Amino acid sequence: MKKIIVLTGASGSGKTRVSHYLTQEYQIPAVVTHTTRPQRTGEVEGQDYYFETSTTFATNDYLECVSYAGYQYGSSRQGLLRAWQKQDLVSIVLDTAGASRYLAEFGEQVILIFVTTSLATLEKRLAQRGDDPVVIQARLQSSEFQRDLQLPADLRARAQIVNNEDWIKTSQQIDQIIEPFKKK
Numbered sequence: 651m652k653k654i655i656v657l658t659g660a661s662g663s664g665k666t667r668v669s670h671y672l673t674q675e676y677q678i679p680a681v682v683t684h685t686t687r688p689q690r691t692g693e694v695e696g697q698d699y700y701f702e703t704s705t706t707f708a709t710n711d712y713l714e715c716v717s718y719a720g721y722q723y724g725s726s727r728q729g730l731l732r733a734w735q736k737q738d739l740v741s742i743v744l745d746t747a748g749a750s751r752y753l754a755e756f757g758e759q760v761i762l763i764f765v766t767t768s769l770a771t772l773e774k775r776l777a778q779r780g781d782d783p784v785v786i787q788a789r790l791q792s793s794e795f796q797r798d799l800q801l802p803a804d805l806r807a808r809a810q811i812v813n814n815e816d817w818i819k820t821s822q823q824i825d826q827i828i829e830p831f832k833k834k
């Protein structure tokens with residue numbers, strides 16, 4: 651059965667780092683999603699995101715799309731199918747609204763991971779990532795960021811919580827979660 655690891659949690663908690671780890675260690679492809687937010691230094695078109703204008707964003711066929719801190723984000727059916735053509739087990743990074751949508755759509759096919767850290771660590775990491783201080787402040791104050799600090803009630807029964815303060819412990823916990831799904 652095809653499966654999808656949904657990585658969700660607050661901005662800066664480390665979802666993308668976990669997704670990269672899954673690709674490097676386990677060859678688990680990441681679903682590339684679409685956004686209208688400006689490209690960060692080092693981000694690669696078609697690898698980190700498909701970067702869109704408001705006009706081009708509207709032309710895709712989305713499984714779900716959201717507004718997050720003033721920009722649009724969406725995951726397309728095509729993107730998911732493209733990843734599932736490579737491997738039966740893939741991953742995706744989503745805010746908690748997107749994670750709820752995937753759980754409703756794909757049920758038992760979803761392996762749900764909620765990545766968390768303290769607020770102080772989140773703020774520090776967003777700054778270390780090189781995000782613009784004005785953009786960080788707007789993000790920290792956004793209702794979406796505040797919402798994603800806690801695991802929503804509808805995800806609680808299914809989510810495995812990974813506290814990402816210490817990367818060694820995080821990677822060990824991810825290894826344990828992946829173990830039953832590894833190709834023999």
Ligand SMILES: Nc1ncnc2c1ncn2[C@@H]1O[C@H](COP(=O)(O)OP(=O)(O)OP(=O)(O)O)[C@@H](O)[C@H]1O
Nearest residue numbers: 660661662663664665666667775779814815816817
């Ligand atoms: N355990 C860790 N220790 C130190 N730095 C970390 C750790 N995990 C992630 N980081 C760093 O913190 C920053 C934020 O991580 P990352 O981009 O993976 O978060 P994210 O949850 O995907 O954020 P967003 O939702 O905004 O895309 C990155 O610079 C990343 O390298």
Ligand SMILES: Nc1nc2c(ncn2[C@@H]2O[C@H](COP(=O)(O)O)[C@@H](O)[C@H]2O)c(=O)[nH]1
Nearest residue numbers: 661683684716718723724725743744745748
């Ligand atoms: N529901 C969705 N959430 C998405 C998608 N792509 C990314 N995201 C989430 O947006 C925020 C902000 O991301 P950033 O890269 O600008 O820091 C973060 O929580 C991502 O997980 C998507 O297609 N759908």
